[in-house]
Amino acid sequence: MKITAILDDIVPIRSDIRNAVIDFSQMTISIVAVVTDVIKDGKPVIGLGFNSNGRYAQQGILRERIIPRLLAASPDSLLDEAGTLDPFKAWAVMMTNEKPGGHGERSVAVGTVDMALWDAVAKIEEKPLSQLLAERYRGGEPDSSVFVYAAGGYYYPGKDLDGLQAEIQGYLNLGYSTVKIKIGGASLDEDLRRIDAALQMLDGGQSLAVDANGRFDLETALQYARALEPYQLKWYEEPGDPLDFQLSAALAANTSLPLATGENIFSAIDALNLLRYAGLRPPVDYIQIDPVLSYGLVEYLRVLDHLTRHGWGWRRCIPHGGHLFALHIAAGLGMGGNEAYPRVFAPFGSMGDTVQVENSVVQPPSLPGIGFEGCSEIMAHFDAMLGSL
Amino acid sequence: MKITAILDDIVPIRSDIRNAVIDFSQMTISIVAVVTDVIKDGKPVIGLGFNSNGRYAQQGILRERIIPRLLAASPDSLLDEAGTLDPFKAWAVMMTNEKPGGHGERSVAVGTVDMALWDAVAKIEEKPLSQLLAERYRGGEPDSSVFVYAAGGYYYPGKDLDGLQAEIQGYLNLGYSTVKIKIGGASLDEDLRRIDAALQMLDGGQSLAVDANGRFDLETALQYARALEPYQLKWYEEPGDPLDFQLSAALAANTSLPLATGENIFSAIDALNLLRYAGLRPPVDYIQIDPVLSYGLVEYLRVLDHLTRHGWGWRRCIPHGGHLFALHIAAGLGMGGNEAYPRVFAPFGSMGDTVQVENSVVQPPSLPGIGFEGCSEIMAHFDAMLGSL
Numbered sequence: 001m002k003i004t005a006i007l008d009d010i011v012p013i014r015s016d017i018r019n020a021v022i023d024f025s026q027m028t029i030s031i032v033a034v035v036t037d038v039i040k041d042g043k044p045v046i047g048l049g050f051n052s053n054g055r056y057a058q059q060g061i062l063r064e065r066i067i068p069r070l071l072a073a074s075p076d077s078l079l080d081e082a083g084t085l086d087p088f089k090a091w092a093v094m095m096t097n098e099k100p101g102g103h104g105e106r107s108v109a110v111g112t113v114d115m116a117l118w119d120a121v122a123k124i125e126e127k128p129l130s131q132l133l134a135e136r137y138r139g140g141e142p143d144s145s146v147f148v149y150a151a152g153g154y155y156y157p158g159k160d161l162d163g164l165q166a167e168i169q170g171y172l173n174l175g176y177s178t179v180k181i182k183i184g185g186a187s188l189d190e191d192l193r194r195i196d197a198a199l200q201m202l203d204g205g206q207s208l209a210v211d212a213n214g215r216f217d218l219e220t221a222l223q224y225a226r227a228l229e230p231y232q233l234k235w236y237e238e239p240g241d242p243l244d245f246q247l248s249a250a251l252a253a254n255t256s257l258p259l260a261t262g263e264n265i266f267s268a269i270d271a272l273n274l275l276r277y278a279g280l281r282p283p284v285d286y287i288q289i290d291p292v293l294s295y296g297l298v299e300y301l302r303v304l305d306h307l308t309r310h311g312w313g314w315r316r317c318i319p320h321g322g323h324l325f326a327l328h329i330a331a332g333l334g335m336g337g338n339e340a341y342p343r344v345f346a347p348f349g350s351m352g353d354t355v356q357v358e359n360s361v362v363q364p365p366s367l368p369g370i371g372f373e374g375c376s377e378i379m380a381h382f383d384a385m386l387g388s389l
Numbered sequence: 390m391k392i393t394a395i396l397d398d399i400v401p402i403r404s405d406i407r408n409a410v411i412d413f414s415q416m417t418i419s420i421v422a423v424v425t426d427v428i429k430d431g432k433p434v435i436g437l438g439f440n441s442n443g444r445y446a447q448q449g450i451l452r453e454r455i456i457p458r459l460l461a462a463s464p465d466s467l468l469d470e471a472g473t474l475d476p477f478k479a480w481a482v483m484m485t486n487e488k489p490g491g492h493g494e495r496s497v498a499v500g501t502v503d504m505a506l507w508d509a510v511a512k513i514e515e516k517p518l519s520q521l522l523a524e525r526y527r528g529g530e531p532d533s534s535v536f537v538y539a540a541g542g543y544y545y546p547g548k549d550l551d552g553l554q555a556e557i558q559g560y561l562n563l564g565y566s567t568v569k570i571k572i573g574g575a576s577l578d579e580d581l582r583r584i585d586a587a588l589q590m591l592d593g594g595q596s597l598a599v600d601a602n603g604r605f606d607l608e609t610a611l612q613y614a615r616a617l618e619p620y621q622l623k624w625y626e627e628p629g630d631p632l633d634f635q636l637s638a639a640l641a642a643n644t645s646l647p648l649a650t651g652e653n654i655f656s657a658i659d660a661l662n663l664l665r666y667a668g669l670r671p672p673v674d675y676i677q678i679d680p681v682l683s684y685g686l687v688e689y690l691r692v693l694d695h696l697t698r699h700g701w702g703w704r705r706c707i708p709h710g711g712h713l714f715a716l717h718i719a720a721g722l723g724m725g726g727n728e729a730y731p732r733v734f735a736p737f738g739s740m741g742d743t744v745q746v747e748n749s750v751v752q753p754p755s756l757p758g759i760g761f762e763g764c765s766e767i768m769a770h771f772d773a774m775l776g777s778l
Contacts (some may be wrong), residue, residue, distance in 0.1 A: 010453075021488050028453070054488070061494065064399075064417070067576025099443070100603040101631040102493030102682070105450065106595050213623015216487040242490040243658040246665060264490025269632040277666055293491070358750060 001084065001124075002075035004044070005035040006113070008069045009385040010057040011050075013345060028057035029348055029383055031281035031368050034083070034116040035389065038124050047120025048372050051112040052292035053345040054263070055167070058109035066094050066109050084124055087117045092296040107295045115325045129325070130364045133332025134329065137301070145332045146362045147337030148351075149209065149234075151322060152344065153181020153198065161197040165273070168201045174342050177206040177359030178234055180308020184212035188227060191351070195231060210314040212236035219245045233261040234328070235286055243270070260286035263320030266294040268302040275310040281329040282312045288337070290320040291329055304333065313363030322349040324370050331364040347377030348354040390513075391471065393433070394424040395502070398774045399446040400439075402734060412773055417446035418737055419498070422776050423475070423505040424778065427738035436509025437761050437771050440501040441681035441710040442734040443652070447498035455483050455498050455773045473513055476506045480687040492656035502645035503685020503740045504759070511756040517750060518714070519753045522721025526690070531546040534750045535719045536726030537740075538598065538623075539563070539710060541733065542570020547774040550586040553572045556732070557590045563731050564746030566595040567623055577616060600626035602654065614644040624675055629767065632659070638668030652709030655683040657691035664699040664753035671701045675725070678740045680718055693722065711738040713759050720753040736766030 341349030730738030754760035
C-alpha cells in the first residue's frame with residue numbers, strides 16, 4: 001500500500017471568547033487528509049486529522065517540511081511488517097533533518113499528520129481507533145465509557161455572573177456534571193465571585209475545576225491556592241507558566257489542591273522534565289498533555305512510558321484539546337478521561353452528531369477509525385478540501 | 390514614524406554538509422525587511438533580518454500571525470517615548486494571542502523580525518548596533534574586538550582525515566585560532582582519530598572544541614567525556630538532548646571538561662530551567678543561546694537577566710548562529726564571543742566583505758545598524774526581495 005496524496009487546508013475559528021491570556025477570534029485550525037490506495041467499500045481509505053484546539057494552523061511547516069518528506073519517502077519505508085502504514089516509521093520520516101529542542105509548532109504539524117495516519121490505520125483494520133489501541137497496547141478491550149468534562153467559563157466580553165450561570169446550566173443540560181471555568185482574567189475577588197456563582201449551580205455529586213492558563217507568578221498562585229482550598233475543587237489548572245517547574249514544585253509543596261497541567265508541554269523530553277522537576281504528586285494531580293499538540297500519538301506513547309517509570313498511573317491523564325482523537329486514546333489506553341468543548345472551538349470539539357453525555361460520561365464512537373464521519377460539521381470542512389482531489 | 394511595509398522571503402541554503410543529527414541540504418532561511426517612513430540620505434530606513442542559521446524558514450508563522458499583528462497595530466503602540474520604534478513594544482504586539490509554552494518555530498519567526506527592528510532602530514540613530522546596545526545597556530562603549538571561532542568539521546560525505554585537516558588549515562589561513570569540529574556522527578574511535586588529526590594542525594596557542602549536537606545518552610556522553618578529558622579541549626558541546634537537564638547535571642558532576650550548550654534553548658523560561666537544573670558551572674561552562682532562534686534580542690535580554698541572577702557573567706555567553714546580529718550583541722553587551730561559519734551557511738555567515746579575522750578576533754562593522762549592507766552576498770537576497778517594493 002502507499003500514500004497517494006496528502007491535502008491540507010486552514011479553517012478559521014470564529015469566536016468571541018477569551019481566557020486569561022488570549023483572544024480566540026483569530027485562531028485557526030489546520031486540517032489534513034492522508035489519501036491511501038487501500039480500497040474499502042469501493043473508495044480509497046483517507047485518514048483525517050486536525051491540529052487540536054487552542055493553537056494555530058501550521059500550513060507553512062506542513063507544506064515546507066512535513067508533507068514533502070512523507071511524499072518523498074519510499075512507500076515501503078512507511079510500512080510495518082504486515083505491509084500496512086506504520087505511524088512510528090512515518091513519524092521518523094516526518095522528523096528527518098529536525099534538530100532536538102525547540103518543541104512547538106512543528107510538534108503541532110507532526111501531530112496533525114499523526115492523527116490522520118492513525119485514522120487511516122484503524123480504517124484499514126475496520127476498527128474504531130479505541131479498539132485498535134486497546135488491542136495493541138493493553139492486550140484487551142477499550143473502556144466502554146470515558147469521563148468527560150465541559151471546559152468553558154471563559155471571559156466573554158461583557159459577560160456577568162448570570163451569564164456564567166446560564167452557560168453552566170447549559171453544560172448540565174447537556175449531561176456534564178464536571179465543569180471547568182477560567183480564572184486569572186480578573187481580580188481574585190471577582191474570580192471568587194465567579195466560583196461561588198458556578199458552585200451555586202452544582203449539587204454534591206457535581207464538581208468544578210478552575211484554569212488560570214499559566215498566568216500567575218508564584219505569589220499570586222499561592223494566594224489563589226489559599227483562597228481556593230476551602231472549595232473542594234476538582235483541580236487548579238496551570239497556575240503558572242507551564243514550563244516554570246520550580247513554581248509548580250513550590251506550589252505543590254504548599255497546597256492540598258489537586259493541580260493539573262500539561263496542555264502546553266509539547267514533547268516527551270519536556271514531559272520528562274515536568275515529571276522530574278515540577279513536584280507533581282501521582283496520587284493527586286492530573287496530566288493534561290494533548291497528544292496532537294505534542295507530536296502525535298507516537299510521541300504520546302513515549303510520554304506514557306515516562307509516566308509509568310515515574311510512578312504515574314495512566315488514569316491520571318485527562319488530555320487537553322476536546323477532540324475525538326483523544327477520546328479514542330483515553331478509551332483505548334485506559335486513561336482518566338478527556339476534555340470536552342461543548343460550546344467553544346466549534347465544530348472541532350464535536351464528539352459526534354448523536355453522542356450523548358450522561359453524568360459526564362460518553363461512549364466513544366463505533367465507526368472505523370476516529371469517526372469524524374459521524375461529525376457532520378467537521379466533515380463539511382474535510383469534504384470541501386477533498387472536493388479538490 | 391511608522392512601519393509602512395514588512396516583506397519576507399524564503400532563501401534556500403544549498404549545502405552537502407551533515408552533522409551528527411541532520412543534513413543541511415534541505416535547509417532554508419527566512420529573510421525579512423521592515424520598511425519605515427523615516428528618511429535618511431533620501432531613502433526610507435529599512436531594517437533587515439534573517440532567522441539565524443541551522444533551523445528553517447518561518448513563512449507560515451510570519452505571514453499568518455507575526456507580520457499581520459505588527460501591521461494591524463496602531464503606529465503609536467510601537468513607539469517609545471522619544472517617538473522611535475520600540476522593539477519591546479513591537480515584541481509584545483507580535484506575541485499577542487500567543488499562549489505560554491511551545492517555544493520553537495514561533496520563537497524563530499519573532500526573532501527574525503526582532504533582528505530587523507533592531508537594525509532599523511540603530512539605522513535611525515545612525516549608529517552601529519553594537520554602539521547603541523553598549524550605550525543603552527552598559528552605559529559605555531562596545532568592545533572594540535570580539536572573539537570568534539570557526540565552526541566546522543562536519544561529516545562531509547566521503548570526507549577523510551586529510552579532508553578534515555585541509556578544512557582546518559583553511560580556517561587557520563582565515564585567521565581563526567579556535568576551531569570546532571563535530572563528533573557523534575561516527576564511533577568514538579573514529580571521532581578520536583578526527584580529534585587527533587585536528588589537534589595536529591594546532592599549536593599551543595590554538596584550541597579545539599567538539600560538538601555532539603545532542604546525540605548522546607548519558608552513558609555515551611560520559612564515555613566520550615572520559616576519552617576527551619586528556620585533550621585540553623576548549624569545550625564539549627551539546628553532549629545530550631538539549632532539554633535533558635538531568636543528563637547535563639550528571640555529566641557536569643563527573644567531568645572537568647568545560648561544557649557548552651544553549652543553541653536549542655529557545656526562550657527565557659527554558660533558559661531559566663537550564664540554569665536551575667542542568668548543573669552547569671558559571672566559572673567553567675559556556676552558554677550558547679542564539680538571540681534570533683529564541684525570540685530575538687528582547688527575549689535575550691531577559692535571558693541575560695536570568696544569567697546575572699544565577700551568578701553567571703555575560704562573558705560566559707558565546708552565541709550560536711554565526712551571524713552579524715550576534716556579533717553586535719557580543720560587542721555591545723560585552724559577551725565572551727560569537728560563533729562564525731566561515732564555510733557553511735553561506736552567505737548568511739558573512740560578517741562583512743572586508744572583515745579580517747586575526748588570532749580569532751574581529752572588529753564589529755562600523756556601518757549604521759547591523760551592517761548587512763557590507764555583506765554583498767547577503768544584500769543580493771535582500772535587494773532581490775526589496776526590488777518588489
